Amino acid sequence: MKQFNAVLxxxxxxxxxxxxxxxxxxxxxxVLMIVLSYPNIKTxxxxxxxxxxxxxxTQVEQLSVQESGEDVIAVVNQSGALSDxxxxxxxxxxxxxxxRLVEDDAATVRAQVQKGQYSGAILIQDPxxxxxxxxxxxxxxxxAGQISAAMVYxxxxxxLAALAIPQAEADAILNPAxxxxxxxxxxxxxxxxxxxxxxxxxxxxxxxxxxxxxxxSIATEKGSRTMELLITSTRPNxxxxxxxxxxxxxxxxxxxVIFGSAVLFYNLNASAWAGNEVVASIFNMPxxxxxxxxxxxxLGFSLYAFMFGAIGSLVSRLEDVxxxxxxxxxxxxxxxxxxxxxxSSGNADSTLLKVCSFIPFTAPMAMFARIAMATPxxxxxxxxxxxxxxxxxxxxxxSASIYRxxxxxxxxxxxxxxxxKVLRTARKHGAVLKGSR
Amino acid sequence: MRLEIRQLxxxxxxxxxxxxxxxxxxxxxxxxxxxxxxxxxxxxxxIIMDVFAADSGEVLLDNRPFRxxxxxxxYLPEERGLYPKRLIVDQLVYLANLRGLSLADAKHSVQHxxxxxxxxxxxxxxxxxxxxxxxQKIQLAAAMLNDPxxxxxxxxxxxxxxxxxxxxxxxxxxxxxxxxxxxxxxHQMSYVEEFCRDIAILNRGEIVLxxxxxxxxxxxxxxxxxxxxxxxxxxxxxxxxxxxGLQAEQxxxxxxxxxxxxxxxLPILAGLSESGVPVEGYRVFEPSLEDVFVEYTSSTI
Numbered sequence: 001m002k003q004f005n006a007v008l009x010x011x012x013x014x015x016x017x018x019x020x021x022x023x024x025x026x027x028x029x030x031v032l033m034i035v036l037s038y039p040n041i042k043t044x045x046x047x048x049x050x051x052x053x054x055x056x057x058t059q060v061e062q063l064s065v066q067e068s069g070e071d072v073i074a075v076v077n078q079s080g081a082l083s084d085x086x087x088x089x090x091x092x093x094x095x096x097x098x099x100r101l102v103e104d105d106a107a108t109v110r111a112q113v114q115k116g117q118y119s120g121a122i123l124i125q126d127p128x129x130x131x132x133x134x135x136x137x138x139x140x141x142x143x144a145g146q147i148s149a150a151m152v153y154x155x156x157x158x159x160l161a162a163l164a165i166p167q168a169e170a171d172a173i174l175n176p177a178x179x180x181x182x183x184x185x186x187x188x189x190x191x192x193x194x195x196x197x198x199x200x201x202x203x204x205x206x207x208x209x210x211x212x213x214x215x216x217s218i219a220t221e222k223g224s225r226t227m228e229l230l231i232t233s234t235r236p237n238x239x240x241x242x243x244x245x246x247x248x249x250x251x252x253x254x255x256x257v258i259f260g261s262a263v264l265f266y267n268l269n270a271s272a273w274a275g276n277e278v279v280a281s282i283f284n285m286p287x288x289x290x291x292x293x294x295x296x297x298x299l300g301f302s303l304y305a306f307m308f309g310a311i312g313s314l315v316s317r318l319e320d321v322x323x324x325x326x327x328x329x330x331x332x333x334x335x336x337x338x339x340x341x342x343x344s345s346g347n348a349d350s351t352l353l354k355v356c357s358f359i360p361f362t363a364p365m366a367m368f369a370r371i372a373m374a375t376p377x378x379x380x381x382x383x384x385x386x387x388x389x390x391x392x393x394x395x396x397x398x399s400a401s402i403y404r405x406x407x408x409x410x411x412x413x414x415x416x417x418x419x420x421k422v423l424r425t426a427r428k429h430g431a432v433l434k435g436s437r
Numbered sequence: 438m439r440l441e442i443r444q445l446x447x448x449x450x451x452x453x454x455x456x457x458x459x460x461x462x463x464x465x466x467x468x469x470x471x472x473x474x475x476x477x478x479x480x481x482x483x484i485i486m487d488v489f490a491a492d493s494g495e496v497l498l499d500n501r502p503f504r505x506x507x508x509x510x511x512y513l514p515e516e517r518g519l520y521p522k523r524l525i526v527d528q529l530v531y532l533a534n535l536r537g538l539s540l541a542d543a544k545h546s547v548q549h550x551x552x553x554x555x556x557x558x559x560x561x562x563x564x565x566x567x568x569x570x571x572x573q574k575i576q577l578a579a580a581m582l583n584d585p586x587x588x589x590x591x592x593x594x595x596x597x598x599x600x601x602x603x604x605x606x607x608x609x610x611x612x613x614x615x616x617x618x619x620x621x622x623x624h625q626m627s628y629v630e631e632f633c634r635d636i637a638i639l640n641r642g643e644i645v646l647x648x649x650x651x652x653x654x655x656x657x658x659x660x661x662x663x664x665x666x667x668x669x670x671x672x673x674x675x676x677x678x679x680x681x682g683l684q685a686e687q688x689x690x691x692x693x694x695x696x697x698x699x700x701x702x703l704p705i706l707a708g709l710s711e712s713g714v715p716v717e718g719y720r721v722f723e724p725s726l727e728d729v730f731v732e733y734t735s736s737t738i
Binding site for chain 1: 579
């Protein structure tokens with residue numbers, strides 16, 4: 001225990017004193033600070049330009065106020081195709097633009113739009129036909145749709161008017177007051193999606209990053225020949241577990257600092273974020289979810305760190321680490337992709353995800369996604385976690401013996417068959433094969 | 438305390454590295470484990486340190502199977518290595534911690550040994566900022582941190598300049614005087630000769646000589662004399678002696694003479710002197726450790 005503490009303290013010291021760790025943490029916090037303070041920063045730099053609430057247009061005379069400009073759309077109402085009432089509907093449908101009724105012909109208006117006198121023009125040929133001339137069509141430009149909706153609405157009004165139905169009744173027919181309330185018994189994916197996504201990303205990055213750090217750190221000790229000094233004075237289990245728990249702790253501390261600062265900056269800027277449902281859903285994630293993240297991080301990280309650690313102890317040069325951990329990394333990445341695509345497809349309870357949530361290598365991400373975005377039965381969660389714990393413990397025991405054998409083998413990285421051979425002979429004799437060097 | 442190695446056998450694959458190695462060393466004594474490259478020195482030391490196990494054989498401490506943790510051990514492995522990117526003070530404190538020292542004791546000990554190694558100025562530096570010789574001294578400091586009762590040094594002198602070698606010799610001498618067991622391997626005979634009473638010569642996995650050096654040297658032929666004769670007169674001396682039917686030769690700047698049984702030395706030397714060859718002195722030939730080493734390791738190949 002004393003040795004384990006010494007290893008833990010030394011390794012943790014290594015993380016906290018490392019430039020990369022410090023810079024990365026500070027960078028994350030800084031980015032979060034900027035992103036979460038952005039609404040306030042924006043108002044700081046822009047003049048107080050609160051958009052003027054335009055009152056709804058009620059009469060056609062209220063149009064044509066602005067002569068020209070970026071938000072003026074010219075309307076050519078050819079031979080009075082649309083009634084005044086229809087024009088008012090159109091104006092209200094395009095509320096963020098101001099309409100200007102012009103008498104010019106189509107070619108002139110087209111040229112004026114080209115020159116930038118108007119941001120666009122609407123040529124109304126008849127009550128059900130119009131052309132929208134845009135100077136530029138932005139990605140989010142739905143003016144054509146709005147025009148269409150307004151014209152459909154106007155056509156219905158006129159049709160009802162033709163049947164001699166009074167305006168008030170026509171309104172009641174066209175705008176019946178419907179009231180729908182949602183009573184969701186499970187989870188609402190619109191609320192859970194974003195924080196699940198963020199937490200999955202955090203899980204993925206932390207396991208990937210810190211797992212590789214464990215492999216690299218062991219390979220470095222081996223490469224720099226520090227290992228013989230360590231192994232002759234310390235129990236290998238203390239070394240391996242001390243290293244892995246130190247990595248897990250520094251990962252957790254880093255995540256705590258990052259998420260903690262996110263909560264802090266969110267609360268400092270709470271007023272600016274009021275009304276943003278996405279951001280609110282992220283910061284109002286239920287507490288049990290945080291607990292599950294911790295559980296799955298610790299288990300998933302340990303599982304992968306043990307595998308990475310064993311691999312790190314088998315390679316003899318630092319350059320070989322990345323190639324050797326590739327197969328394990330691939331399993332992990334494939335698992336992550338399956339979870340993310342299942343999530344994005346909106347079906348967090350797909351068969352594939354269900355299967356993945358019981359396979360220990362993908363369970364940390366898959367089961368977490370299901371818990372956050374669907375409602376798996378309690379026994380499913382228990383089975384998944386128990387399988388994961390059993391696999392992690394088994395991998396830990398196996399890794400510790402591979403580690404003990406591997407750290408003193410120099411030479412080419414052994415093939416899997418050779419590893420099994422080493423383990424078998426190790427069980428029998430407690431011996432080590434010398435590297436092929 | 439008495440560390441005894443009995444009948445160690447070890448093979449790596451088809452290659453038999455140790456074939457029944459055995460020797461012993463007691464508190465307050467040092468044993469030099471000598472051998473050519475690949476003789477099995479490091480393998481033997483690694484088995485003692487339990488880096489790996491022997492195929493058969495025993496390592497005993499006071500006649501009981503030796504276990505790490507029974508005594509405080511200072512180990513200088515052949516493969517030197519420290520964390521290149523960590524501060525020297527941090528990793529030395531760490532290594533001392535791993536060997537059971539408390540944090541405060543570890544810091545104190547690190548300070549003491551860095552002073553002793555004249556490396557205090559490097560305490561807050563990283564290892565890769567140090568020269569190779571200084572890194573070697575840091576390693577040695579690491580081996581001494583826990584005030585070991587048993588010091589096991591694998592090739593401690595390699596890479597040290599004469600001044601640092603002297604520092605190491607002093608430390609080893611002090612350790613012997615303090616009643617520690619000192620076991621070290623080397624192929625630098627001059628250092629071994631200076632403070633080792635006992636040697637074990639390992640050749641191709643076997644102990645070919647395990648003895649007290651002085652006693653062994655005295656066991657050599659007492660009739661083999663070395664004569665101090667000026668260089669220009671050596672040819673005449675050999676000619677005169679050969680003329681008397683004696684076996685004589687010029688070797689290593691001296692004249693070597695074998696006096697047959699039953700003959701007195703002094704009349705021969707008097708005759709040589711009278712013949713005009715100045716004899717400035719003579720002594721019984723004692724081989725250097727190097728002579729012994731070469732004799733035992735080359736003849737058996």
